[in-house]
Amino acid sequence: MPGPRLQPRKQPRQDRAGATRQRILDAAAHVFADFGYAAGTTNRIAERAEISIGSLYQYFPNKDSILVELMTSHTEDGFALIQRHLTAGLPDSIEGMLRIFVRAAIDNHRDNPRLHRVLFEEAPRPPEFLALLHRSEDAVVAAAEAILAAHPDVRVTETSTAARMVVATIESLVHRLVAGPRPIDPAPFEDELVSMLTRYLTG
Structure with missing residues (x-):
């Protein structure tokens, strides 16, 4: 707390x-x-x-106490969005599965990109919030690793490392390119990012 x-x-x-x-x-x-x-x-x-x-x-x-509330709500909403997608059932293709993670990240960033930059670039982040952020990220990585380890089309051998790379790539690129000061069109960006990660995992 x-x-x-x-x-x-x-x-x-x-x-x-x-x-x-x-x-x-x-x-x-x-x-x-x-x-x-x-x-x-x-x-x-x-x-x-x-x-x-x-x-x-x-x-x-x-x-700062108001900021922590906003940060926490944003992080919990993003995690809950992924959880809802996972609970609803996953597509069969690895491309379809990746699209769920990518789209959830985009949806969580594009409502108010300027606020997102303030929360995660300008404002101080207390240890308690960072711990929440890391727990949420670890849970998403664990879900991604389980998917990669079980999918027959995945060719990478180190699925634990691959899951961390996929989650970090999605979060970083979405933050920089969708919530950045010069945002790009989310629709083609989503397609390109899903295609890039699909090639990495199945090539």
């Missing part, structure tokens, strides 16, 4: 309090996307949320 400096102060027990907390988080997402980490102040967040700064501090002690 995050330390006291990063923990939310109030956990809402009523619908109204929950709605206020969500308004703060929504406002913060807009403010950080518009102004960046340094200029994304709690005053601006409170103004965007249309509440007093005192009310904001009833829920969050500082802007």
Whole structure:
């Protein structure tokens, strides 16, 4: 769990309090996307949320605690998206399986690419959040390794290494090219990335 400096102060027990907390988080997402980490102040967040700064501090002690909430939500949403795809069943082809991982990463990056860059490039990442990030990545790698080890078309011998390379390649390229400052068209990018990884695994 995050330390006291990063923990939310109030956990809402009523619908109204929950709605206020969500308004703060929504406002913060807009403010950080518009102004960046340094200029994304709690005053601006409170103004965007249309509440007093005192009310904001009833829920969050500082802007870093709000950032941790946004980071955690983003990471958990991305992992949950992959889990839903895996639970729904996988295609037979390795290309179809790879497309699930690639598309999930793209969907998790393109809604608000500027906010994503603030969260993962500008803002400090506390150890507690990094631990969550690593656990989520390890789970995705484990799922990918199980798929690669069982698929008859996969020709690489070190499937554990291949799974880590595939997951890291998807995350890195999607972050740089879909959520980067000069984003490219996701549709042809998805096709090219899936084709590249398919050739690596089956060639």
